[in-house]
Amino acid sequence: MVERASGEPVMKVTGKSGGVLGAEWGELAGDPVSFEIDTHATDPLRPDGSFHVIHRKPDGRLLAEFSGRTTSLYAVDEVAVVTGVIERAEHPDVPLEFVGKKVAFTVYDGGRHDRIGWVWGFFGAPVNRVQGTAPTFPLSWGDFTVKGGPGQQPESPRAGSTPKGNRSNAPLITQPTGTPDGTAGTPDGTAGTPDRTAGSPDGTFSAPDGTFSAPDGTPGAPRVTIASGSDGGRQRGTSVRAVLGGTSKAPAFRGDPLRFSLAARIAPGGNAKEVTGGFHVMHHKPDGSVVADFEGKITCLTVGGKVGVATGVVTRSAAPELVGKPVSFSLKDGRMDRLGWLWGFSATDEPIVDCQSTVPFYAPDWGGLTVR
Numbered sequence: 354m355v356e357r358a359s360g361e362p363v364m365k366v367t368g369k370s371g372g373v374l375g376a377e378w379g380e381l382a383g384d385p386v387s388f389e390i391d392t393h394a395t396d397p398l399r400p401d402g403s404f405h406v407i408h409r410k411p412d413g414r415l416l417a418e419f420s421g422r423t424t425s426l427y428a429v430d431e432v433a434v435v436t437g438v439i440e441r442a443e444h445p446d447v448p449l450e451f452v453g454k455k456v457a458f459t460v461y462d463g464g465r466h467d468r469i470g471w472v473w474g475f476f477g478a479p480v481n482r483v484q485g486t487a488p489t490f491p492l493s494w495g496d497f498t499v500k501g502g503p504g505q506q507p508e509s510p511r512a513g514s515t516p517k518g519n520r521s522n523a524p525l526i527t528q529p530t531g532t533p534d535g536t537a538g539t540p541d542g543t544a545g546t547p548d549r550t551a552g553s554p555d556g557t558f559s560a561p562d563g564t565f566s567a568p569d570g571t572p573g574a575p576r577v578t579i580a581s582g583s584d585g586g587r588q589r590g591t592s593v594r595a596v597l598g599g600t601s602k603a604p605a606f607r608g609d610p611l612r613f614s615l616a617a618r619i620a621p622g623g624n625a626k627e628v629t630g631g632f633h634v635m636h637h638k639p640d641g642s643v644v645a646d647f648e649g650k651i652t653c654l655t656v657g658g659k660v661g662v663a664t665g666v667v668t669r670s671a672a673p674e675l676v677g678k679p680v681s682f683s684l685k686d687g688r689m690d691r692l693g694w695l696w697g698f699s700a701t702d703e704p705i706v707d708c709q710s711t712v713p714f715y716a717p718d719w720g721g722l723t724v725r
Contacts, residue, residue, distance in 0.1 A: 363502045364428040365393040366402075366435055366460055370467055370495030383411045388469055390458060390497070392423040392435055397483055400426040404437050404458065417444035419451050425482035428501030429714045431462040432660055432685055434485040439475070455480035461488040461660055462499035468492060468658045472709070484695075486709050488657035501712075591654060592618040592725050593630075593661040593684050595692060599718030601636070609644065610637050613692060615682060615722075617651040617663050625708055628654040632665055632682065634694075646671040649680065653707030659686040661724040664707045679705035685713040686724035692717065 371387030378384070386409075392402020405420040419442035426435050435458045442451035454474035461468040468488035474480045598612035617630025633648040647670035654663045664681040675698055683693035691713035697705040 363395060363500070364397065364400075364426050364433070365500040366390050366426065366428065366433045366497065367392075368467075368495060368497035370469070370492040370497050371407075372491065372493040384416065385409050385411070387495070388458070388492075390423075390435055390460065392426050394426040397427040398425050400424070400435075402426070402435075404435065404456070406456075415443065415445060417447055417451070418442065419444070421456070424455070427483035427712050428499055429691065429712050430501045430685070430687070430689065431499050432488075432691075432712050433460045433462075433499045433501060434458070434483050434712050435460065436480055436482050436484075449475050451475045457481075457485040459485035459488045459657075459660070460497050460499055461658055462497055463658060466491070466658065467495075467497045468660075469497070470655075470657055484709055484711050487655040487660050487662045489655060490657070590619060590621045590623075590725075591656045592616075593654065593656065593663060593723065595682075595684060595690075595720070595722035597690065597692065597717035597720030597722060599715075602715075606636070606644070608639060610639070611635070613694075613717075615651070615663065615684075617654045619654055625653050625655050628652070628663075630654070630663075632663075632680070634680075643671055645675075647675050655708050656724055659724050660684065660713070661686075662708060662710045664705060664710065681705050681710035683710040683713045684722050684724050686722055689716055690721045691715060692722065 367390065369387065369389040371385060374381045374384045374386065376382050387407045389405040390402070392400045392404070394400035394402075400423045402423040403420060404423060405418075407418045408416045410416060419439045421437050421440040423435055423437040426433065428434075437456050437458075439451050439454050439456060444451060456474055457472040457480045459470040469490050469492060470486045470488040471490075472478050472480050472485060593615065594617075595613060595615045598610065601607060601609040601611055612635040613632070615630070615632040617628050619625070619628050628651050630651040631649060632651060635646045636644040638644060647667050649665050649667040649669070651663050651665040653665075654661065656662075661684045662681070663684070664679065667675045667678045667680060670676055679697040681695045681697075685691045692715045693711045693713040694715075695705060695710055696702070
């Protein structure tokens, strides 16, 4: 349970915003899209709220409109993941079933530079609670407000982990049950690992895989590929880099030293699966004994503004049984850097698939990260 002493919800996403799809969306270019979310929670898995999405053609013709209730909300600082289920839908020219399908939104409250990402269950993408992709779509009108619990706080603020603004509610939030210790667990309480596909930045359509493309043969779902580092025609590539650590804040491992290193890059013009890079995670006891030590390669990278999501597979581990297991990371490059993670090490974990993770929640005691 995550709550304030007053009972006031500590996590909230409210607002309405939208934009126009760019040239990279082919036949969808120029389509106006809008998103409205109003949800709050004290428990990430028991939110109260709704969502509403509209996608029209430039002439005003409706392509799809759907709405429903939210089923999870996990927010830390200015980043939130919201999931829900569609209860009402109108989609005249899209021969797919919408009602009853799950959706996920990743919202970044960037002041005048808000962003959003999504996963659509009506294209066959499984949606798990409090998990999503990077907020790849820049919003050009409206405003989203994210009120996030501050998550794990650094023991002593240093470069790369200075608190953003006045986090007066920091002492009033506790990590949900099952918060990871740096080597295992999920930060949402019960939710497992990421979904099969990553959210597409098209407004409402094209259920992406790691390359942001709709499943082959799906009616009404055009194939779209987002080039890395596309910025008004300027190609700059996409990259994330992290070297950071501190101590575990999880009750079972409190005070244990943690260290994370991660570097991944997509060359200019490449897509999310055309990534090179690796990661290394170490978790020790205060006496130096090893709890976990594993490394591997990155298999997918998506970036939206200052938020990135990377997934990978373990290639070497002090525990040989972890080799071949999937992992995922989320990164937020801000005045307070944060890292999130999910491990697919247990048979009870839901499968981790490329391009999704949870909200960045861990504030390092030392080091930092960059997302570009």
